[in-house]
Amino acid sequence: MMGEMAEPMAAGAGAAALLRDFSSWMISEQKRVYLLCQRMLQDREDADSATQDAFLKAYQHIRRGSQEIDDPAKWITRIAVNVCLDRLRSRKWQFWRKRPAPEDETLIIGGAPESRPDAEDRIFASEIGQRLTAALDRLSARQRAVFTLRHFEDRSLEEIGSILDLDVGTVKAHMFRAIQKLREELRDVYAYRTLEGRKS
Amino acid sequence: MTRGHWTEQQFIDSLYGVGPEDGHLNACAECRARHESMIARKRQIASEPEIPFEFLAAQRRAIHRRLDQPDRRNARFLPVLAASLVLVAGFFAMKQPPAPTPAPKAQVSDTQLFADIYALEQSSEPRAAGPVRALFEEN
Ligand SMILES: [Zn+2]
Numbered sequence: 583m584m585g586e587m588a589e590p591m592a593a594g595a596g597a598a599a600l601l602r603d604f605s606s607w608m609i610s611e612q613k614r615v616y617l618l619c620q621r622m623l624q625d626r627e628d629a630d631s632a633t634q635d636a637f638l639k640a641y642q643h644i645r646r647g648s649q650e651i652d653d654p655a656k657w658i659t660r661i662a663v664n665v666c667l668d669r670l671r672s673r674k675w676q677f678w679r680k681r682p683a684p685e686d687e688t689l690i691i692g693g694a695p696e697s698r699p700d701a702e703d704r705i706f707a708s709e710i711g712q713r714l715t716a717a718l719d720r721l722s723a724r725q726r727a728v729f730t731l732r733h734f735e736d737r738s739l740e741e742i743g744s745i746l747d748l749d750v751g752t753v754k755a756h757m758f759r760a761i762q763k764l765r766e767e768l769r770d771v772y773a774y775r776t777l778e779g780r781k782s
Numbered sequence: 783m784t785r786g787h788w789t790e791q792q793f794i795d796s797l798y799g800v801g802p803e804d805g806h807l808n809a810c811a812e813c814r815a816r817h818e819s820m821i822a823r824k825r826q827i828a829s830e831p832e833i834p835f836e837f838l839a840a841q842r843r844a845i846h847r848r849l850d851q852p853d854r855r856n857a858r859f860l861p862v863l864a865a866s867l868v869l870v871a872g873f874f875a876m877k878q879p880p881a882p883t884p885a886p887k888a889q890v891s892d893t894q895l896f897a898d899i900y901a902l903e904q905s906s907e908p909r910a911a912g913p914v915r916a917l918f919e920e921n
Contacts, residue, residue: 605846609842612838612841612842613833613838614830616841633841634841634844634845638848638849641849707827732798732799733798733824736828738799754799757800758795758800761794761795761798765791765794768794769790769794771823771824771827772790772793772794772797772824
């Protein structure tokens with residue numbers, strides 16, 4: 583589908599078809615891209631605007647038709663991650679920024695409450711999620727990108743490397759550092775005191 | 783098994799793709815079971831939360847609105863351009879010949895200064911009160 587979309591935009595009907603194709607593709611990727619931005623930026627408004635920027639860049643690229651896109655999902659992930667990295671870098675200067683609201687933090691890592699009907703489990707998972715989210719602040723922009731793509735999207739280190747334009751060795755180094763910085767929180771997430779263990 | 787079981791940290795490293803590649807999981811059923819339960823835990827924690835449909839629809843509308851707009855990538859440089867112009871204007875303003883400096887006031891001699899201070903000390907009321915008092919004086 584993206585092969586067709588990558589054709590240079592023709593006038594009239596071609597433009598309409600391109601927009602139609604783009605719109606349906608955007609619907610299929612939108613939620614995932616937005617969640618990725620939200621998890622990287624930890625701010626709802628910022629993530630909303632970053633998602634818009636990512637799709638806008640994608641559309642402009644497709645309209646120019648400069649190159650064939652083999653894997654559209656990976657391609658839009660790459661665009662979104664780069665938009666987020668730019669924003670995280672410019673945040674370094676925004677010392678007036680506040681921490682994300684607690685409800686944002688729950689949304690970022692808390693997971694889907696529907697899959698855990700038990701109230702105690704929900705609270706437990708939400709607490710861990712909030713701690714892990716707060717801890718993501720300690721990671722550099724690249725470490726956060728690497729960790730987020732692995733933790734939430736379950737991507738291989740090779741895929742992460744191709745999304746971020748890094749070799750696997752560098753991805754590994756970023757991941758090691760990220761895990762080191764999140765050691766305590768991750769131990770709590772995966773402690774033997776699992777949800778089942780707590781019930782018994 | 784001659785080697786011991788994986789440590790907690792090795793399990794975590796492995797989940798994130800940087801664990802030991804010693805084949806232990808293939809050989810040890812206990813560690814394999816632990817590893818699988820940790821994968822399940824990760825999926826549970828990282829599962830996708832619900833995003834309201836209205837929010838996503840509004841976001842798509844915003845994207846479509848922006849797609850319709852002309853490319854305004856250069857617009858973000860306008861404030862920088864304006865600031866640069868102000869700086870350039872400021873630079874040329876500073877290069878103008880300096881305004882003539884006013885001639886220094888005549889130096890007051892030490893004798894005059896002491897006389898003034900002495901008179902101030904001797905006065906029973908502040909000098910500023912003089913004109914006000916004059917309003918109430920007859921003649
Ligand atoms: Zn073992």
